[in-house]
Amino acid sequence: CPLLGLFGIEDTRPSPDDTVKTEAALRQAGKTYEFHTYENAGHAFFAVDRLQYRQAAALDGWKKVFGWFEKHLH
Numbered sequence: 001c002p003l004l005g006l007f008g009i010e011d012t013r014p015s016p017d018d019t020v021k022t023e024a025a026l027r028q029a030g031k032t033y034e035f036h037t038y039e040n041a042g043h044a045f046f047a048v049d050r051l052q053y054r055q056a057a058a059l060d061g062w063k064k065v066f067g068w069f070e071k072h073l074h
Helices: 016-028 055-072
Strands: 003-008 033-038
Touching (some): 003 055, 016 033, 033 055
Parallel strands (some): 003 033
């Protein structure tokens, strides 16, 4: 199934290096995917109730999530 990945550059799980490796494997396998990495964001940047919350990244991420659903869920 198609995969959407939204990552914070400061995250360690997955790390930016892990994200690059995963993207390379998906590309090589011919999979449908879209990855986005956000500056100044780490793990749980979507979590509005945590210190890690990053409003700009989260709002953009939600737009990407709903756009992805619209495109890939029928």
